[in-house]
Amino acid sequence: MDILKTKADMQAWSAAKKKQGKTISFVPTMGYLHKGHVSLLEIGKPLSDELVLSIFVNPTQFGPNEDLNAYPSNIQNDLDLAQQAGVTGVFLPDKNEMYGPDYQTHVSLDHLPQYLCGRSRPVHFGGVATVVTKLFNIVMPDVAVFGKKDFQQLAIIRQMVKDLDFNIRIIGGEIIREEDGLAMSSRNAYLTSEQRASAVCLSQAIRLLKQKVAQGVRSVPDLVREAQAFILSFDHTRVDYIELCHPQTLEPVETVQAETLVAMAVQVGKSRLIDNALIEPA
Numbered sequence: 001m002d003i004l005k006t007k008a009d010m011q012a013w014s015a016a017k018k019k020q021g022k023t024i025s026f027v028p029t030m031g032y033l034h035k036g037h038v039s040l041l042e043i044g045k046p047l048s049d050e051l052v053l054s055i056f057v058n059p060t061q062f063g064p065n066e067d068l069n070a071y072p073s074n075i076q077n078d079l080d081l082a083q084q085a086g087v088t089g090v091f092l093p094d095k096n097e098m099y100g101p102d103y104q105t106h107v108s109l110d111h112l113p114q115y116l117c118g119r120s121r122p123v124h125f126g127g128v129a130t131v132v133t134k135l136f137n138i139v140m141p142d143v144a145v146f147g148k149k150d151f152q153q154l155a156i157i158r159q160m161v162k163d164l165d166f167n168i169r170i171i172g173g174e175i176i177r178e179e180d181g182l183a184m185s186s187r188n189a190y191l192t193s194e195q196r197a198s199a200v201c202l203s204q205a206i207r208l209l210k211q212k213v214a215q216g217v218r219s220v221p222d223l224v225r226e227a228q229a230f231i232l233s234f235d236h237t238r239v240d241y242i243e244l245c246h247p248q249t250l251e252p253v254e255t256v257q258a259e260t261l262v263a264m265a266v267q268v269g270k271s272r273l274i275d276n277a278l279i280e281p282a
């Protein structure tokens with residue numbers, strides 16, 4: 001497994017592989033790897049000859065009051081997991097390597113970032129679109145794998161790849177969960193044991209909403225009210241949003257008539273946790 005710390009080294013590595021006729025799968029991450037990340041590596045591995053993992057905590061996708069400086073890190077453990085998963089190249093740049101002092105170009109999308117997480121994280125998706133564009137140009141993958149836990153991020157990347165004509169196949173990996181249903185996340189590391197017990201409220205609220213829809217409830221305000229009350233019955237929780245929306249446009253819906261995305265963000269202690277699922281009315 002090769003570790004590449006500069007853009008030039010990474011580009012040269014990928015160019016050399018391509019010259020040998022090899023294809024490249026790519027999994028971008030911010031590190032502190034867990035089984036969710038490993039599942040994306042497992043998806044990417046059989047699809048190409050080479051498997052590249054990037055680890056970069058991208059400062060431009062964090063707002064001023066977010067957890068950039070507290071973001072967890074354990075590079076040695078990440079490298080061990082990467083090796084076990086068959087990664088052949090790790091891109092591990094630092095902040096100055098990615099953004100020089102005169103950096104001034106940003107990628108933005110008109111609509112998709114306005115919904116869901118974009119409302120409370122106004123700079124987030126511009127930062128993601130910009131860094132993923134840079135990572136695609138540096139790693140030059142044939143295939144890139146993103147998790148469905150960040151459903152809106154995946155939708156934005158797909159749109160960006162289409163709009164900007166990247167010749168990269170984008171694959172979405174299913175959400176990997178703890179035994180009690182909590183979606184795995186690097187931010188689960190911030191939870192105290194009491195908060196960890198409350199964190200199950202997101203996946204349980206999704207289950208509740210699925211049950212209500214199966215019972216025939218169709219009114220989104222009613223569904224959201226029920227889910228909100230359920231989540232607030234757990235200690236240490238604050239609802240950022242619970243929304244039901246169109247799975248492609250992410251526009252809010254008023255009634256559940258067709259396949260609908262339910263997405264939520266809940267602050268549990270210091271962790272802002274997200275979860276989502278598709279609901280199909282019977």
Ligand SMILES: Nc1ncnc2c1ncn2[C@@H]1O[C@H](COP(=O)(O)OP(=O)(O)OP(=O)(O)O)[C@@H](O)[C@H]1O
Pocket residue numbers: 028029030031035036037039040145146147148149150173174175176177183184185186187188
């Ligand atoms: N539980 C999960 N199941 C599947 N994919 C996941 C899961 N958690 C994260 N991913 C995916 O891993 C990739 C890298 O995400 P990232 O490094 O931000 O991890 P994270 O655990 O989501 O961290 P955070 O706590 O910042 O949300 C993204 O494509 C993300 O959607």
Ligand SMILES: CC(C)(CO)[C@@H](O)C(=O)[O-]
Pocket residue numbers: 028029030056058061128131132150153
């Ligand atoms: C895609 C990504 C690596 C860009 O920094 C990040 O948003 C993430 O880990 O999901």
Ligand code: BAL
Pocket residue numbers: 030061150
């Ligand atoms: N997985 C999304 C990265 C972030 O929350 O900044």
